[in-house]
Amino acid sequence: MELVETGIIGLDRILGGGFPKGRTILVSGPAGAGKSTFGVQFLYHGIVSGGESGIFVSFDEHPAHVREECLNLGWNLNDLEKDNLLVLIDGFSPRAGVSSEEKYQTPVDVDELITQLVEIIDKTSAERVVIDSITALALSMETEQQIRKQILKLSAVMSSLECTTILTSEMRGGVVSRFGVEEFMSQGVIVLNYEYQNSLAIRSLNIRKMRGLKHEMVERPFAITPNGIEVYATEQFYF
Ligand SMILES: Nc1ncnc2c1ncn2[C@@H]1O[C@H](COP(=O)(O)OP(=O)(O)OP(=O)(O)O)[C@@H](O)[C@H]1O
Ligand SMILES: [Mg+2]
Numbered sequence: 698m699e700l701v702e703t704g705i706i707g708l709d710r711i712l713g714g715g716f717p718k719g720r721t722i723l724v725s726g727p728a729g730a731g732k733s734t735f736g737v738q739f740l741y742h743g744i745v746s747g748g749e750s751g752i753f754v755s756f757d758e759h760p761a762h763v764r765e766e767c768l769n770l771g772w773n774l775n776d777l778e779k780d781n782l783l784v785l786i787d788g789f790s791p792r793a794g795v796s797s798e799e800k801y802q803t804p805v806d807v808d809e810l811i812t813q814l815v816e817i818i819d820k821t822s823a824e825r826v827v828i829d830s831i832t833a834l835a836l837s838m839e840t841e842q843q844i845r846k847q848i849l850k851l852s853a854v855m856s857s858l859e860c861t862t863i864l865t866s867e868m869r870g871g872v873v874s875r876f877g878v879e880e881f882m883s884q885g886v887i888v889l890n891y892e893y894q895n896s897l898a899i900r901s902l903n904i905r906k907m908r909g910l911k912h913e914m915v916e917r918p919f920a921i922t923p924n925g926i927e928v929y930a931t932e933q934f935y936f
Contacts, residue, residue: 704742707928726889
């Protein structure tokens with residue numbers, strides 16, 4: 698199985714190299730866990746280290762805010778966009794019902810999104826896609842059956858184009874996905890979490906599943922540093 702480096706410092710080693718190429722991975726966590734950061738870091742690494750261009754679909758945040766926040770982490774998305782190495786699709790403004798000056802926009806509709814992704818992948822040869830979040834997209838669907846079918850369709854199309862895809866997912870009360878089906882529709886699941894110990898917030902990450910890969914089964918501490926997400930050894934849990 699061909700693997701693609703995630704670029705998340707410390708994670709590739711515990712995955713045995715990276716994510717399986719062309720598969721769909723769910724990155725789940727509560728508010729502020731680091732899901733969007735994870736997604737952008739994955740795309741940024743693909744571009745600067747592997748020459749793989751990427752697409753970031755933002756349903757939960759205006760792309761202008763994504764660009765601003767990433768600049769604080771040292772990632773200048775504007776430059777990558779100018780070189781057509783990265784495409785940001787605004788799914789936020791149509792969802793919020795406000796106008797947008799973004800070049801790429803999508804309604805909250807899986808079929809429409811797939812059509813756009815296929816066109817952009819054809820033009821830019823993108824090999825990495827992040828959909829932030831699948832929860833927003835699934836909220837537009839009416840039944841569990843529809844959610845399953847549409848996520849499978851999205852995942853199958855991305856796979857046929859050999860695009861490795863991250864779907865971010867809202868996690869509430871320890872339940873990995875909002876609709877309870879997203880984790881079954883993905884080939885892998887990474888859970889980001891945080892909890893308070895002695896009044897100190899500790900972020901942690903675990904690989905819940907990764908079909909076809911032997912991976913470790915431990916909870917790892919991580920931090921969001923000026924270089925992005927860094928995953929540490931378990932012994933460093935209480936620092
Ligand atoms: N430059 C930075 N340096 C260190 N930590 C940062 C930096 N920028 C953001 N953070 C941390 O990352 C958190 C947000 O990360 P991110 O937006 O990736 O989370 P998220 O899981 O996508 O959140 P949401 O559920 O709201 O979409 C912030 O709450 C903050 O704690
Ligand atoms: Mg986010």
